[in-house]
Each structure stands twice: as structure tokens, then as C-alpha cells.
Amino acid sequence: MTVQLSQSPLIIAGMGRSGTSLTTSLLQSAGLHVGENFLPVYPGAVRGLFENLDFVHFHKKQLREFGQPEEGWVTSPLPDASETARLEAQQLIAKNQRDAGWGWKDPRTTLFLNFWHEILPDAKFLFLIRSPWHVIDSLYRRGDAAFLTNPSLALEVWEFYNNSLISFVEQHAESSLVFHIDTVITSPQKVIELINQKFAYQLGTADEELFSADRISTEEPPLSLAAAELMPEIAVVWQRLLNLAELSTSIATTETKPGMENSPTGAILSHWQKMRALERQLTTTAAASEKTITDLSNELQALQRNLATELQRHKQESRLIINLRTAKDIIIQTTFGKKTKR
Numbered sequence: 001m002t003v004q005l006s007q008s009p010l011i012i013a014g015m016g017r018s019g020t021s022l023t024t025s026l027l028q029s030a031g032l033h034v035g036e037n038f039l040p041v042y043p044g045a046v047r048g049l050f051e052n053l054d055f056v057h058f059h060k061k062q063l064r065e066f067g068q069p070e071e072g073w074v075t076s077p078l079p080d081a082s083e084t085a086r087l088e089a090q091q092l093i094a095k096n097q098r099d100a101g102w103g104w105k106d107p108r109t110t111l112f113l114n115f116w117h118e119i120l121p122d123a124k125f126l127f128l129i130r131s132p133w134h135v136i137d138s139l140y141r142r143g144d145a146a147f148l149t150n151p152s153l154a155l156e157v158w159e160f161y162n163n164s165l166i167s168f169v170e171q172h173a174e175s176s177l178v179f180h181i182d183t184v185i186t187s188p189q190k191v192i193e194l195i196n197q198k199f200a201y202q203l204g205t206a207d208e209e210l211f212s213a214d215r216i217s218t219e220e221p222p223l224s225l226a227a228a229e230l231m232p233e234i235a236v237v238w239q240r241l242l243n244l245a246e247l248s249t250s251i252a253t254t255e256t257k258p259g260m261e262n263s264p265t266g267a268i269l270s271h272w273q274k275m276r277a278l279e280r281q282l283t284t285t286a287a288a289s290e291k292t293i294t295d296l297s298n299e300l301q302a303l304q305r306n307l308a309t310e311l312q313r314h315k316q317e318s319r320l321i322i323n324l325r326t327a328k329d330i331i332i333q334t335t336f337g338k339k340t341k342r
Contacts, residue, residue, distance in 0.1 A: 007097070007098065007099055007100060007101065007102065008120075008122040008123055008124050008199070009093075009097065009102055009103040009104070009120060009123050009124070010027070010032060010101065010102070010103035010123075010124050010125075010126055010195070010199065010201070011103055011104060011105075011109055011116060011120075011123055011124065011125050011126070012024050012027070012034075012103060012104070012105035012109075012126045012128070013105070013106070013107060013109040013110045013113070013125065013126070013127055013128075013165070014107060014110060014127045014128035014129060014130075014161070014165065015107060015110065015129075015130070015135055015157070015158050015161040015162060015165075016072070016107040016135075016139075017130065017134075017135045017138040017139055017142075018107075018128045018129055018130035018135060018181055019128045019130055019181030019184060019185075020105055020107055020128045021049045021050050021051075021105070022181070022184065022185075022210070023105075023126070023128055023179070023181070023184050023191075024050040024105040025050055025210050026184065026188055026191070026192075026206045026207070026210055027103075027126075027192075027195075027203065027206075028050065029206050029207035029210060030192050030203040030204050030205065030206045030207075031100070031101060031202075031203050031204045032101045032102065032103055032201075032203060033098045033100065033101060033102040033103075034050055034052060034102070034103055034104055034105060035050075035051075035052030035053075035054070035055075035096060035104055036052075037052065037053045037054065038050060038051060038052065038053065039051045039053060039056065049105075050105055051104075051105055051106050052096065052104045052105070052106070054092050054095065054096060054104075055092060055096075055104045055106050055109070056106050056108070058085075058088060058089065058092055059072070059106055059108035059109065059111070059112065060108070062078075062081060062085055062112070063078075063108070063111075065082075066078050066079055069146065071144070071146065072107060072108040072111060072157075073144075073146050073153060073157050074111055074157065074160060075153070075156045075157055075159075075160045076160065077164075078111055078112070081112070081115050085115075086119065089115075089116075089119050090119065093119070093120070100202075101201050101202065101203060103124075107161075110127075110161050110164055110165060111161075111164070113125070113164065113165075113168045114168070117168075117172065117175075122175075123175065124175050124176075124177075124198075124199045125168070125169075125172070125175060125176045125177070126176075126177050126179070126195065127165050127169065127176065127177070127178045127179070128178075128179060128180075128181055128184070129162065129165070129178060129179070129180055129181070129241045129242075129245060130180070130181045131238060132155060132158045132159070132234050132237075132238060135154070135158050136154040136155055136158060136269070136272070137272070137276070139154045140154070140272060140273045140275075140276035140277070141276050141279070141280070143276075143277060143280055147273060148273070148277065151266070151269040151270045151272065151273035152266050152269050152270075154269070154273075155231070155234065155269060158234075159234060159237055162237055162238075162241055163237060165178075165241070166237070166240055166241065166244065169244055170244075175199075177194065177195065177198060177199075177246060178241070178244045178245045178246060179191055179245060179246055179247070179248075180242070180245045180247075180248045182248075183245070183246070183247045183248055187247060188206045188208055189205065189206060189208075190247060191206075191246075191247075192204075192205075192206050194246055194247075267310050268307065268310060268311070271303055271306060271307040271310065272307070274303050275300060275303050275304065275307070278296055278299060278300040278303065279300070281296055282296050282297070282300070
């Protein structure tokens with residue numbers, strides 16, 4: 001069953017830690033109604049997450065019923081929603097809709113895109129993207145429990161969310177916009193203008209004071225280049241996202257190299273996560289004894305050395321595989337070449 005509205009909602013989605021909260025605060029300042037009952041602020045989001053609890057609780061309930069973590073750390077497609085869920089969704093819409101511009105933001109929405117599109121066929125979708133290395137680094141810094149025991153899960157979730165995003169946008173380009181979070185930060189008014197132009201909205205001027213320097217990191221994480229080299233399939237997904245993004249400068253993908261099938265992805269991500277965990281400990285135990293801080297610093301340095309060794313070992317193994325394959329080709333060519341001369 002679909003719902004017909006006088007004003008199409010703007011649904012803001014994308015992988016968590018991709019700038020969805022910052023962008024939603026920008027749109028709210030420009031006149032978009034995004035709800036009234038929000039999640040409370042916490043140290044990692046001092047201005048709040050701007051997530052309407054009505055939709056957050058709905059998505060969490062659906063995830064629990066599907067046997068998935070309510071945080072949204074999902075890596076495979078969800079089953080179809082029940083008729084009861086559809087009725088609940090319609091009630092949420094009736095409660096939250098406005099005659100003027102309105103919408104909601106919850107990263108979990110990315111897991112239910114087709115569901116919401118069926119119920120709200122005239123809805124507009126705004127997607128935020130951020131590089132996988134920035135996202136997983138942010139998740140490791142935040143210290144979510146799911147990634148403490150399985151660091152690779154962060155990358156798997158990023159890949160699934162963004163592949164879902166790509167698939168939806170390619171099918172519904174007329175009702176979708178994609179922005180790199182850096183574009184939102186550097187050109188907020190241009191983002192507003194594009195939304196107004198494509199979706200026939202009438203948003204006003206955004207409050208650019210929202211973009212204080214400490215809101216979101218744009219610096220390249222220290223391990224991003226090495227990670228991109230060892231995970232070319234992720235770099236390909238990232239390039240596809242950039243190709244869909246408005247006002248975004250494209251970057252080259254990492255070329256797939258021989259011998260990458262056995263790359264030490266898990267070991268690298270594990271070291272990365274442990275380094276960020278230790279950094280959090282150092283920050284939260286600043287008032288502890290000098291000995292404790294020194295011990296933690298030494299452990300962090302040891303992890304950094306182990307990671308460097310792991311990367312160097314993999315590079316050596318990759319070069320060996322390439323050399324072996326080259327030698328094999330030469331032997332085959334020489335052998336068959338001699339038989340041909342006879």
C-alpha cells in the first residue's frame with residue numbers, strides 16, 4: 001500500500017559515520033522539518049544525531065524481528081517486511097508529515113530503501129558518502145563493541161550499505177541525490193540549491209556556523225593508502241560512489257594485483273582497531289599514573305611496529321608471487337618454443 005502526500009519527504013540515509021548527522025543539521029537550519037523527538041546527545045555527537053526516534057525505533061524493531069543487530073551492522077539483504085510493519089510505517093508517516101518540507105534521517109534507512117520507496121513512491125532520497133578508510137577509522141575511534149572482536153566487520157558493513165545505495169540510486173536516479181560529505185562541508189549552499197532545483201523544494205539559507213573545525217575529520221587516516229592497495233575491491237565500490245556523487249572530484253581506483261587473493265586484510269584491520277582502542281585508553285586515562293600512560297604508549301608503539309612488519313611481509317609475498325608467475329611464463333615459452341623449432 002502506498003501513501004500519497006501533499007509534500008514529498010526527504011529521506012536522508014547512508015552508512016553511519018558518513019556525515020549524515022552534520023548534513024541533517026544543515027538541512028534543518030535551512031528549514032527542513034526532521035522531527036522533534038531526537039536521540040540525546042553524547043560525547044561523540046555533541047550537537048546530537050538528529051535522528052527521529054519514531055523511525056529509529058521502527059528500524060530497530062524490524063532488525064530485531066529479522067534476527068539482526070539493532071545497531072544496523074548488517075552485511076546481507078533483509079527479508080521482506082510484514083504487513084504489520086507496513087501499517088506501522090504508515091502510522092509513522094501520518095504522525096510526522098508536514099505540509100512544508102519534512103523528512104527524517106537514520107542510517108539504518110539504507111537497509112530499508114525499497115520498503116520506503118514502495119510506501120512513499122514520491123519520496124526523495126539524499127545519500128551521504130565518505131571513504132571507507134575514514135568511516136572504519138571513525139568507528140574504531142568510537143569503540144563500538146561489535147568491532148572490538150571483529151574489526152573486519154566495519155569494512156563489510158560499509159561495503160554492503162554502499163552497494164545497496166548504488167543499486168537503489170541506479171534504479172531511482174530521478175528521486176536521488178548523492179553527496180560526498182566533503183562537498184557538504186565546503187559548499188553547503190550549493191548542496192541546498194541542488195536539492196531545491198531537483199526536488200522542487202524551497203529550503204532557505206543554511207547556517208554555515210554548524211561546520212566547526214572539530215565536527216568531522218577530513219584528514220586521510222594513516223593506513224588508508226596501504227588499505228586501499230590491499231583491498232582493491234573496496235576501492236572499486238568507492239569509485240562507483242564518487243561517480244554518482246554531485247560536485248565531487250573523481251579519484252582513480254586501485255588496480256587489482258596478482259596475489260591479492262590472500263591479502264592480510266583481517267590482520268591489518270585488527271592492528272588498526274587495536275591502535276585506536278589504545279588511543280582511547282590514553283585519552284580517558286590522562287589522569288592516571290605516569291607508569292600506566294607509559295605502558296600504554298609502549299604497547300601502542302609495538303602495535304604500530306607489528307603493523308609495519310605485516311605490511312612489509314605482504315608486499316614481499318606479492319612480489320614473490322609475481323616473480324614466480326613471470327618465471328613460469330618464461331619456462332613455458334622456452335619449452336614450447338623449442339618444440340616448435342623441431
